[in-house]
Amino acid sequence: MEQLTNLVISDRDLATISSILMRLMNDTTATSIMLIDKSGQVVAIQGNSTRRNATTLGALLAGVFSSSREVAKLLDEKDFRNIFQQGVQQNIYTSMVEEQWLLVSIFDRSTHIGLVKVLSKKASDELGRILERVRNDTTRAKSSVLNLQFRSSVEDTIDLLFRD
Amino acid sequence: MALINIASHEIHCKIVYYGIGYCGKTTNLQYVHKSITPNARGDMLSIATETERTLFFDFLPLDLGRVHGFHTRFHLYTVPGQILYERTRLAVLNGADGIVFVVDSQADKFEENMQSIAELDMHMRHIGKNMSRFPLIMQWNKRDMPNILPVPVLEHYLNRRRVPSFEAVASAGKGVFATLRAISKTVIAQL
Numbered sequence: 001m002e003q004l005t006n007l008v009i010s011d012r013d014l015a016t017i018s019s020i021l022m023r024l025m026n027d028t029t030a031t032s033i034m035l036i037d038k039s040g041q042v043v044a045i046q047g048n049s050t051r052r053n054a055t056t057l058g059a060l061l062a063g064v065f066s067s068s069r070e071v072a073k074l075l076d077e078k079d080f081r082n083i084f085q086q087g088v089q090q091n092i093y094t095s096m097v098e099e100q101w102l103l104v105s106i107f108d109r110s111t112h113i114g115l116v117k118v119l120s121k122k123a124s125d126e127l128g129r130i131l132e133r134v135r136n137d138t139t140r141a142k143s144s145v146l147n148l149q150f151r152s153s154v155e156d157t158i159d160l161l162f163r164d
Numbered sequence: 165m166a167l168i169n170i171a172s173h174e175i176h177c178k179i180v181y182y183g184i185g186y187c188g189k190t191t192n193l194q195y196v197h198k199s200i201t202p203n204a205r206g207d208m209l210s211i212a213t214e215t216e217r218t219l220f221f222d223f224l225p226l227d228l229g230r231v232h233g234f235h236t237r238f239h240l241y242t243v244p245g246q247i248l249y250e251r252t253r254l255a256v257l258n259g260a261d262g263i264v265f266v267v268d269s270q271a272d273k274f275e276e277n278m279q280s281i282a283e284l285d286m287h288m289r290h291i292g293k294n295m296s297r298f299p300l301i302m303q304w305n306k307r308d309m310p311n312i313l314p315v316p317v318l319e320h321y322l323n324r325r326r327v328p329s330f331e332a333v334a335s336a337g338k339g340v341f342a343t344l345r346a347i348s349k350t351v352i353a354q355l
Contacts, residue, residue, distance in 0.1 A: 006166035006261075006355055014171030039259020040239065041167040041176040056209055059223045059239065063211075066255035067220070074251070145168060145175075146355050150232045154352050157228045157236070161204050162196075162345045164337060 007037065007100075008141040013134050014044060017127065021046040024123045028116050030107035031090070035127065037101055038062055050106060057104075065094060065102055082120075084113065095120050098128045165259045166355050174235045177351050178259055182284055183266035184276045185217070185245035188305040188334040192266065193224045193240055195340045200226065218244040221256045238348055245280075254287050262299035262351040264343055266334075267322055269304050269312040274321075281322055295325070299350040302329035303343045308336070 009017070021033040025046045032047030034054065040062035042054045050057055068080045085092040093105045093116045103124055105116050167176040181189040190210065197208045206225035213219045221241050228236040241260075243253040257263075265284065267277050288295045302323050304315055315331060323329055328346050332339025 006168055008168040009171060011171040014169065037165065037167055037259060039165050039167075039178050041178070041259075043167065043169070055206060055225050055237075055239075056223065059209070059221075059225075059241075062258075063220060063255065066258050067252065070251040070255050141170060142168060142355070145170060145234065150234070151352055151355075153231045154228065154236055155349055157231050158345055158348045158352075161201060161226075161228060162341050162348065164199055164341055 006138065006142065007134060008138045008145070009043060009134060010137060010141055013130055013137075016130055017044045018046065020123050020126050020130075024103075024105065024119055028105060028107060028119055029111050030105045030116065032106040034058070034061075034104040034106075035097075035101055036062055036104060038065065038096075038099075043101065047106070061092070061094060061104055062102060065096070082117070093117065093120060095124055097124045098131050100131055101127065103127060166261050166351070168355075173230075173233055174237065175355075176237045176239060177261045177348075177355070178239045178241065179262045179264065179347055179351065180257055180260040181240065181242040181264045181266055182253070182257075182280070183245060183305075184268060184273060184280045185247070187245060187266045187268040187273070187277075188332075189242035189245065189266050190218055190222050191334040192264070192303075192305075192332075192340050192343070193222050193242060195334060195337045196226070196240070196344060197224055199337060199341075204228065217246060218242055219249075220244065220252060236352075238351075240344075250283065253283075254290070257287055257291060261354075262301070262347045264301050264303055264347050265322075266303045266305050266332075267318060269306045269318060270309050271311050271313050274313060277322055297354075299347060299354050300325065300327045301343055301347040301350065302327060303332050303334075303339060304329060305332045305334050305339075307331045307338075308333045 025033045032050040034045045035043040036058045040059040042058040072080045082095045095103050209223040211220035224240040226238045243256045330339045330343045
């Protein structure tokens with residue numbers, strides 16, 4: 001199946017996504033929750049500790065996940081759907097949402113991994129339903145943003161910025 | 165796969181620099197990072213070996229600022245060029261919106277370049293992308309070296325799709341921004 005060329009997140013979808021992330025953060029007492037696209041783009045984030053480095057974290061965490069999927073293939077394993085990174089102070093639990101997004105929980109020693117696993121799974125199921133809606137709405141929502149005027153302004157900005 | 169976030173007014177696109185080892189992919193990004201206006205760039209991240217070969221990827225986020233109310237961002241990645249990192253290249257290609265294929269123009273690198281572009285074709289098919297329509301720009305790099313192949317030869321064998329191509333000397337910055345402008349515009353046009 002050909003991959004989608006783009007994904008459009010509307011106000012309504014982002015509000016729902018944010019509330020799911022917020023609930024997961026509160027219920028697990030995680031320090032931060034991120035939803036990233038598997039290409040590394042950050043869709044939504046809750047928690048202030050990671051906000052400053054969100055872009056780089058998104059690229060790296062998606063890279064780690066992609067890399068682990070390749071490891072799975074080499075081991076004839078169908079997939080590694082979750083990754084747990086354990087540190088001295090901070091831990092990261094990443095799980096896949098419908099082959100498209102990654103739900104990332106960053107938490108410290110006061111949070112139990114079991115709780116994060118169970119509630120991440122629940123949140124992933126809810127996010128999966130939203131993703132389905134996002135996919136269906138993408139074409140319609142896209143045309144409202146990417147009009148001719150927008151494209152031409154972006155081209156002008158590219159000419160202005162991308163030069164010696 | 166570009167992400168258009170209407171709520172936070174952001175558009176994110178991923179551009180991957182692909183090519184053989186030592187062809188100049190990281191050099192392209194380093195030059196962009198060094199030369200672009202500071203408020204348009206984020207920190208450049210490199211996951212490299214001790215000998216400075218790219219191990220996983222380099223990453224440079226660029227921000228066009230607000231255009232028609234939308235923050236438009238390009239995330240530039242490189243893949244590791246060494247042959248044994250094929251699976252890593254596939255991992256980095258995931259979700260790419262556009263590719264710059266950087267060619268080392270030296271005659272003794274021709275065979276490797278041919279293998280690399282065949283590998284890219286195979287990977288793109290594998291991840292379900294149609295290469296005949298996918299945003300792609302060719303860069304003929306290292307044009308300052310003594311043993312380079314003529315551009316028409318490179319065009320004939322490596323640019324079968326006849327996509328736009330640029331001569332470059334990335335170490336001196338020549339052709340770097342022309343390439344970046346071309347791929348960025350192609351990506352935006354295909355969103």
